Amino acid sequence: MKVLLLGGTTEARRLASMIDGEADVVTSLAGRTTEPLRPAGEVRVGGFGGVDGLARYLRDARIDAVVDATHPFAATISGNAAVACGASGVPLLILRRPGWTAVPGDEWHRVASLPEAAGRLPRLGRRVFLTTGRQGIAHFAALDDCWFLARSVEPPTGTVPRHLEVLLGRGPFTVAAERDLITRHRVDVLVTKDSGGSDAKLVAARELGIPVLMVNRPAAPDATTVSTADAALSWLRTLDR
Incomplete structure (x- = not known):
């Protein structure tokens, strides 16, 4: 076979x-x-x-x-x-x-696409932990009033936000490490895609009271x-x- x-x-x-x-x-x-x-x-x-x-x-x-x-x-x-x-x-x-399911204590805002996420983002926060993959970063390039910490396996290419720090890394990550990362960078909103799997960053966001902008799966x-x-x-x- x-x-x-x-x-x-x-x-x-x-x-x-x-x-x-x-x-x-x-x-x-x-x-x-x-x-x-x-x-x-x-x-x-x-x-x-x-x-x-x-x-x-x-x-x-x-x-x-x-x-x-x-x-x-x-x-x-x-x-x-x-x-x-x-x-x-x-x-x-x-x-x-x-996929992931919200539990008590989560503040999730679900959207259908990355462009929709970019449109809603400024109403939720200005210091952004962006975990949508390097190919999704360009959708947020016009948001000059936001600061981004973007994590991806490899550096992004093409258009990127003006205020961007890139963190290269491949999961899985621990809740303690995610909580420390969010706190150290004063993140006030997490943007991610509903990929499923390890949810350490979601647990950390819940514990810290950080809203999550969640892009739904196709x-x-x-x-x-x-x-x-x-x-x-x-x-x-x-x-x-």
Whole structure:
């Protein structure tokens, strides 16, 4: 059995390790970071060339199943995978970590997009902890009255806010470290995307009474969906009987 794993997440790397040795796995990475954490098995880097290119790859590489374990905000490749798999008759599974849910003590303001977040931000605070990834920073470039601490794996490129400090880092982070970071930089609002996974920064914001501007996830394709690598492996095993 040969599996194409659309990766780039912790869940994808865990699943690749679980599959490796039991089936042939090819993990596809988008190539947006120069030093990605490499999973077990074969790795390919870069896009497929849209729906037609992905469908052609599925055929030429004789792929038996696709697991979409990309970031919850990787809407383009997820949509392309759904269409290409449907056209090719290749089974598709979506592996998505659960989103975050507010609990008592949270002050969350949900928005549908990064541009909407930028529009609402000045009403919530002026010293901003921005954790939307380097590609999202440009949406806040016009906010000259705000100061930003932006954390990303690699430095941002293109247009950035006038008052910006960049902190390079790759999680997971502890609650204590996040609380110290927010306090030390006098942050008064956190901006993030509903990615799920480790929520240390959200716990720290709750403890410090900091409002959170939360960007909602895009809708996922209509396909079988699981939330853990173990469940994804069970699904693959049912196909290989």
